[in-house]
Amino acid sequence: MIDLKHEQVEALLEKSIYGLNNDDFQLVSYTKRINTVNPFQFFEAAKQTEKNRIFWMSSNKEFYLVGIGCASEMMSEKSETRFNETKDKWNNVLNKAVIHNGYEVPGTGIVALGGMSFDPEKQTTTLWENYKASHFVIPEYMLTVYRDTCYLTVNVKVTKNDHPTQLANEIKDMESTLCHETIIEDEILSIINKEEIDALQWKETVRKATDEIKKASADKIVLAREMRLTFNRRANIGLILQNLLESQPNSYIFAFEQGEDCFVGATPERLVKLENARLFSTCLAGTAPRGKTPEEDSVIRYELLHDEKNLEEHQFVVQMIKAAMEDYCTDLKIPSEPVIYPLRNLQHLYTPVTGILKKGFSIFDIIEKLHPTPALGGSPKDKSLVFIRENEVLDRGWYGAPVGWMDSNNNGEFAVAIRSALVQGDEASLFAGCGVVKDSIPEQEYEETNMKFLPMLSVLGGQA
Ligand SMILES: C=C(O[C@@H]1C=C(C(=O)O)C=C[C@H]1O)C(=O)O
Numbered sequence: 001m002i003d004l005k006h007e008q009v010e011a012l013l014e015k016s017i018y019g020l021n022n023d024d025f026q027l028v029s030y031t032k033r034i035n036t037v038n039p040f041q042f043f044e045a046a047k048q049t050e051k052n053r054i055f056w057m058s059s060n061k062e063f064y065l066v067g068i069g070c071a072s073e074m075m076s077e078k079s080e081t082r083f084n085e086t087k088d089k090w091n092n093v094l095n096k097a098v099i100h101n102g103y104e105v106p107g108t109g110i111v112a113l114g115g116m117s118f119d120p121e122k123q124t125t126t127l128w129e130n131y132k133a134s135h136f137v138i139p140e141y142m143l144t145v146y147r148d149t150c151y152l153t154v155n156v157k158v159t160k161n162d163h164p165t166q167l168a169n170e171i172k173d174m175e176s177t178l179c180h181e182t183i184i185e186d187e188i189l190s191i192i193n194k195e196e197i198d199a200l201q202w203k204e205t206v207r208k209a210t211d212e213i214k215k216a217s218a219d220k221i222v223l224a225r226e227m228r229l230t231f232n233r234r235a236n237i238g239l240i241l242q243n244l245l246e247s248q249p250n251s252y253i254f255a256f257e258q259g260e261d262c263f264v265g266a267t268p269e270r271l272v273k274l275e276n277a278r279l280f281s282t283c284l285a286g287t288a289p290r291g292k293t294p295e296e297d298s299v300i301r302y303e304l305l306h307d308e309k310n311l312e313e314h315q316f317v318v319q320m321i322k323a324a325m326e327d328y329c330t331d332l333k334i335p336s337e338p339v340i341y342p343l344r345n346l347q348h349l350y351t352p353v354t355g356i357l358k359k360g361f362s363i364f365d366i367i368e369k370l371h372p373t374p375a376l377g378g379s380p381k382d383k384s385l386v387f388i389r390e391n392e393v394l395d396r397g398w399y400g401a402p403v404g405w406m407d408s409n410n411n412g413e414f415a416v417a418i419r420s421a422l423v424q425g426d427e428a429s430l431f432a433g434c435g436v437v438k439d440s441i442p443e444q445e446y447e448e449t450n451m452k453f454l455p456m457l458s459v460l461g462g463q464a
């Protein structure tokens, strides 16, 4: 019997509590299988707890994580050390924790969920003040849905002064609150004000980037812009997530709540997935709209697959990811030509990457090596980042950066946080960017970013 009963939970807590010295603490974690729970409802039910919520769904819809509250966190404000700090803190957490998890299911047991800012060296504004340079949370309560089976993990930080019976009762009450069937109200959100942040200046920056590229100081520079919306009411994140699920195929759906703010999106772009040392990454760059009829769609698809400008944008990403992965993987496989990745509002050029992770590396090493790929930064990395830092009129915050999860067995998955919005009560900022190369035309790049606003715009009261 690996599923714990109430009395066993109490005994487990008691054992940890009585083993502690005065100022010490211990993270106790246990996982059990539970009856089917709808992850969107679990997320919605947690609203009444007033704890921060995190939502993650993989693009194949086979895997969900919903994290509630914070039992422990790894936070870093410093740009140069954020990766190492996070790795060290993660190792400390794992070394000190007591883990009761009888399942070898990825994403159960102690899992850290979080993300980071795109460029911690860029001057920040107040827009993202609630989001750190790097922030990972080990939730108090976490629902894992893996191929239709549900698991609940409870993580408790206990101290000498805690009372096991009381704690076990609190946990029991919380479990029933969270697993209780909840109705997500279908409220109508409408936009009462929409402001594109300086579109003219943005097009001018695109032109300046093409000049730089022609001078050969860089090959590709990704430039992004912001749209600010005001609604008739507060946006309900649970409903937004459900609407994203219904409207955005082939996409990761994520939400990271921080008090009154929530960073939410439906991104098609995997950065890296690790499952039992098998590594998957993605090159995604080059964009065209979807056709209105199947015939028109297949013409556009054919053109995209043969379009020199888009193929160039794409190729920089393939070259970089290939070079980056060679040191970390064996059996690296990358097809020589891209295929189409279809989405609701647009289609991309896509090249999958697979390999076997060499021993001694973690998923965090891979993220550090890859971020930002030329899909979001440019090529070469340093030159394009300097251009973005100096010329882009936007605080990207967590937009365009890795978001995801990792477990104690070196499994995990990170996506690139695009097609996303920072929702702040009855307002939101949407972000969209595109890869500028030598043949980029500012007006066309502008239209491309308009298409990339659509996934979020359409679930926030705009037109699909
Ligand atoms: C930058 C974004 O998307 C990236 C840019 C693309 C392009 O320019 O063709 C395509 C996919 C993404 O790599 C975004 O959606 O904001």
Ligand SMILES: [Mg+2]
Residues within 6 Å of the ligand: 285, 286, 287, 313, 434, 435, 448
């Ligand atoms: Mg493009």
